[in-house]
Amino acid sequence: MIENNHEGIFKLMLELVSVPSISATPGEIKMARMIYGKLEELPYFKNHPDYLKLLPINNDPLERQVVFALVKAGPSVKKTIILTGHYDVVAVEGYGALKEYAFDPVEYTRRLSKEKLPEDAAKDLESGNYIFGRGVSDMKCGLAIEMALLAEAAQNPCKLSANLAFLAVPDEENNSTGMRGAVSHLMELEKELGLDYIAAINCEPSGPGAPDDDHRYIFTGTVGKIMPFFYFVGKETHVGDYFNGLNATLMASYLNIALEARSDFIDFKGSEVFSPPTCLKLKDLRDAYSVTLPERAVAYYNLLTVSKSPAQILESMKRAAAEAFSMAVDHLRKTAASYSKKSGQDIGISWQTKVITYGELEEKVCRNFPGNMSEHVKHYIASLPESLDERDKAISLVGELLKYYPDKAPMIIVGFLPPYYPHRGNLGRTEEEKNVMKAVDKVIEEARQSYGIEMKVVEYFAGITDLSYFGFQGKAEELKALSDNMPGWREIYDIPLNELAKLDIPVLNLGPSGKDDHKYTERLELSYSLNITPRLLKFAVESLAKS
Ligand SMILES: [Zn+2]
Structure with missing residues (x-):
């Protein structure tokens, strides 16, 4: 059972963090199985096993997999919103002597309280509103939020105005093997399941722009x-x-x-x-x-x-x-x-x-x-x-x-x-892109009205994300300069360029709040991430579904 509330998301996040799914290690395989296993327990996927898949990644020597799940709206519709994220994390060498606790956030946070930390981290630890550990911010909290929303939708699909898909991929922190491998699957599934992707939402973390910045951020593209x-x-x-x-x-x-x-x-x-x-x-x-x-x-x-x-x-x-x-x-x-x-x-x-x-x-x-x-x-x-x-x-x-x-x-x-x-922005060219911008306006209004939070729209998420692969915004020929001039194209590295040029899914990043990703002081801000982000994400999905 996955509960879409503060406790449920926190518990699920800790379970996801407990698997050390460091990029390009067997931990990633274990992680995919756990995510799949959690979703498999939901009654909806017991009744619709075809809507939950572990998909292979072409030419991956590590044989990692992509998790795909779909909750179809009650009255049949084509429009589908994808919730996506990566389930790998970066290595933990920087954790020094506390390395063995990196994947046990509660214990790690307790032990950190005896350490000398950089000032900002020490202040956050002291506040009690932060939990530390590898992946709490980047991005297992985001994944837990998405899975909890999917689980809630699966309880009552008749209430949905659009299908809700979930796509979790490995290797984002490395070479994005997972998302590059998922591109062809997305194209096939769209046909096979009668879908029409209207948006993809990622829940990568974002922190405050500066120490005195109290804005929250929503991103409509990726660098x-x-x-x-x-x-x-x-x-x-x-x-x-x-x-x-x-x-x-x-x-x-x-x-x-x-x-x-x-x-x-x-x-x-x-x-x-x-x-x-x-x-x-x-x-x-x-x-x-x-x-x-x-x-x-x-x-x-x-x-x-x-x-x-x-x-x-x-x-x-x-x-x-x-x-x-x-x-x-x-x-x-x-x-x-x-x-x-x-x-x-x-x-x-x-x-x-x-x-x-x-x-x-x-x-x-x-x-x-x-x-x-x-x-x-x-x-x-x-x-x-x-x-x-x-x-x-x-x-x-x-x-x-x-x-x-x-x-x-x-x-x-x-x-x-x-x-x-490839960079991907919202250029306002298509109906879908315009709808995403309208939904963003509504989310900002909702954040202000219901939570007294000022959100800022940023066009390009600067942190490099897998949202890049939801379509190339240019002519297919422009990619030829890349494939013609990369030694070992196809043998060493590959992107399905034809599919990439055909895909055109507007993207959003609306994630929890974290700091110091990839460092030993990686931490998650609890109250905003567990109480508000999940509600804003749900609101964004509902706004998009109704568009
Ligand atoms: Zn990330």
């Missing part, structure tokens, strides 16, 4: 994230013969200066402005010490988007790479001039700027490849250690293809690495 990479091919030479070579790390350094935190790559919409590009990895590709200039290096960047397409980003990254290349050459020319003057030798620097895309590399190699290149690529990827990070697999594949690339001159190869999250 996009894309990861351009740069593979630098220099020229090796002994350090004693410096000017005969080109150090790949010099190009990488200039690229980082050209791109890190660069203001004209900051994407924004209205007054919502997002973080600038930042380098997530920059390394040479040599494993051993040598007195030779490093010939290869790689760097990849996090870029947040709310307007730019992969094709546009590829073009601007090519320009940044060309800029970096010529800055490196200028740098060497200055040094060579000074060296020539001192030594009396005539040293020239003749490197020509060369930037190609990964797609161009692949195409050229394919033309010259002795045999079947795609078979070779498949075998090569399969031969890489399973434990290797997806990004490192992709980078390794670039190196493999370079063996067959005829031109050995220095160059920079530009492409993308996984994961990719």
Whole structure:
């Protein structure tokens, strides 16, 4: 039995938290089974077993599953509202000696009271209105709220004006394998069960914008994230013969200066402005010490988007790479001039700027490849250690293809690495999008009238969420720049692009209130999250259903 009230949601949340469903571990499989098991006990799903499913994720070596449940409205309707969320959590290394209590919030909170905490966390602990633990905020409370609402709807489906679906996925904190795998299922289920998705609501947590901010937030979209990479091919030479070579790390350094935190790559919409590009990895590709200039290096960047397409980003990254290349050459020319003057030798620097895309590399190699290149690529990827990070697999594949690339001159190869999250906003283009905005207005009014709470609408949730995969807001061709330029597309990482381009479900995020997600001080604000969020969510669903 799941009760849709303060106690019921709290109890369910603790049960969900007790399973350590850390991304990419067997805990995720256990979590899916528990969620499924809880719903399976409801009389509604005993009578309608076809409406509760554990769905496989295509090509997932860990064999994780997506939980899907549906409560159909009494008088048959097509319109369906999806409640969604992720059931994985991030790791607990930061919990130190208290790690074993991370999944027992009551005990963990008790033990934290004996620890020295950062000021804001200490104040919250002292208030008694917060509970600490891994996943309490991100996002097992949100899942419990959704499940409780679904359970309540299942008791009396005749009262519903729209069908209520529930979709819980793994791996959101990692590569979003769950939600990417769910896209095709959503399309099939829509047909199979006669549904028409009018909105998807996520219950990711959001905290106050600043310590003195007492607004609550509702989000009508989610920011996009894309990861351009740069593979630098220099020229090796002994350090004693410096000017005969080109150090790949010099190009990488200039690229980082050209791109890190660069203001004209900051994407924004209205007054919502997002973080600038930042380098997530920059390394040479040599494993051993040598007195030779490093010939290869790689760097990849996090870029947040709310307007730019992969094709546009590829073009601007090519320009940044060309800029970096010529800055490196200028740098060497200055040094060579000074060296020539001192030594009396005539040293020239003749490197020509060369930037190609990964797609161009692949195409050229394919033309010259002795045999079947795609078979070779498949075998090569399969031969890489399973434990290797997806990004490192992709980078390794670039190196493999370079063996067959005829031109050995220095160059920079530009492409993308996984994961990719398209941005998704409410553009007010469709009837469904307009209805969602009307429902949002009603929720804000309800929050003010019934609870004296001021809610603010924010267009893009900045925290990167699975809501990105409820449809691509652009032309399908614009995604081609992504798939053509991601090494190991389909073998290492995949998004069902055709389905993604066809899906168009307006999204909302209306979640509980939490702080310090992913940290050892992750905590949930109890009164708002257990008393008010569930009522506002129910109100939002009812408003949408009636639209
Ligand atoms: Zn989350």
